[in-house]
Amino acid sequence: MRIAFIKCHGSGNDFPLIDARAITLADAEWAGIARALADRAGPVGGDGLLLLTAGDAEHGFGMRMFNSDGSEAETCLNGLRCVARLGFEVLGIDRARVRLKTSSADAARADSVAPGVVTIETRAGPAGVGAFAIGLRTGLDAVVEAAVPELPSARRFTAVAMPNPHLVAFVEQVDEDELVALGDWCEARPEALPERANVSFVELRGADLFVRTYERGVGLTDSCGSAMAASAFAAGLTGRIGFGTAMTVFNRGGLVHAVAVAPGDGGCVTIRGNATFLYDAMVEVDPAAGAAQVPVILARRDNEAAAWEAAVAAIR
Numbered sequence: 277m278r279i280a281f282i283k284c285h286g287s288g289n290d291f292p293l294i295d296a297r298a299i300t301l302a303d304a305e306w307a308g309i310a311r312a313l314a315d316r317a318g319p320v321g322g323d324g325l326l327l328l329t330a331g332d333a334e335h336g337f338g339m340r341m342f343n344s345d346g347s348e349a350e351t352c353l354n355g356l357r358c359v360a361r362l363g364f365e366v367l368g369i370d371r372a373r374v375r376l377k378t379s380s381a382d383a384a385r386a387d388s389v390a391p392g393v394v395t396i397e398t399r400a401g402p403a404g405v406g407a408f409a410i411g412l413r414t415g416l417d418a419v420v421e422a423a424v425p426e427l428p429s430a431r432r433f434t435a436v437a438m439p440n441p442h443l444v445a446f447v448e449q450v451d452e453d454e455l456v457a458l459g460d461w462c463e464a465r466p467e468a469l470p471e472r473a474n475v476s477f478v479e480l481r482g483a484d485l486f487v488r489t490y491e492r493g494v495g496l497t498d499s500c501g502s503a504m505a506a507s508a509f510a511a512g513l514t515g516r517i518g519f520g521t522a523m524t525v526f527n528r529g530g531l532v533h534a535v536a537v538a539p540g541d542g543g544c545v546t547i548r549g550n551a552t553f554l555y556d557a558m559v560e561v562d563p564a565a566g567a568a569q570v571p572v573i574l575a576r577r578d579n580e581a582a583a584w585e586a587a588v589a590a591i592r
């Protein structure tokens with residue numbers, strides 16, 4: 277089948293994005309398309325597949341997100357900014373409540389984070405806290421800055437659901453090999469973590485954060501929006517950055533601005549960041565085979581790509 281898509285990224289987390297409001301496919305077919313289009317070694321490549329889906333009485337539109345291994349995630353907060361931008365453009369609106377797989381989030385156009393950078397603000401939550409929230413089978417009551425004997429790591433972790441599952445550890449300096457080893461362990465669906473988890477190592481940099489994430493169903497990515505939200509929330513839970521305090525969350529792909537609110541005040545996390553469209557294309561894809569041909573590029577959005585590159589260069 278031939279499908280139109282937009283290649284986009286939020287803070288360097290890149291995705292093919294499909295307006296799927298009028299496309300009916302089985303979940304297994306979308307999973308096949310995700311494996312085909314988000315294969316880093318394939319003709320498009322990405323950290324997952326994003327779908328703009330139809331709205332309902334409560335939501336302007338919906339979002340679905342499939343990881344590059346074909347598994348469907350509860351949310352994707354970098355992706356949400358891109359889906360929201362497309363939803364706003366096709367519907368001619370500036371804000372919306374968005375239906376996610378198991379929850380809802382708010383999205384709105386926002387002041388640009390840098391010149392020429394299309395910017396969207398999202399509010400997601402409430403964040404879930406503790407082992408149960410992320411499906412971690414441990415005898416511990418709470419997992420806030422806690423050593424978890426079931427994990428193959430002596431670090432202290434905070435478990436946060438956005439609502440997708442996150443394990444966050446604050447570290448002096450990110451050790452990527454250690455992060456990948458732990459992420460790979462989670463990917464094997466160990467008895468203690470049957471649903472797997474996104475794992476982040478986080479450095480406190482002054483009043484801001486630097487987050488490196490091994491994403492469930494993907495691997496090490498340049499950026500993960502829900503991990504940045506979970507990390508901002510964990511910074512509040514552990515007293516590193518007070519709830520309600522604006523911070524910048526840096527990552528390999530750039531940055532977002534974030535504010536986490538205390539559980540007693542709603543427990544949501546607001547993120548403001550880019551929603552950059554790189555090009556528009558058509559691709560022939562075989563969902564059953566999980567294979568795609570080289571896409572035909574219909575339009576390039578080089579000015580947007582350059583605006584984001586300039587913004588990132590300014591902070592490096």
Ligand SMILES: N[C@@H](CCC[C@H](N)C(=O)O)C(=O)O
Nearest residue numbers: 349352353354440500501502
């Ligand atoms: N990159 C995403 C998260 C994508 C889903 C994640 N890998 C999961 O399986 O939970 C983001 O920006 O939030």
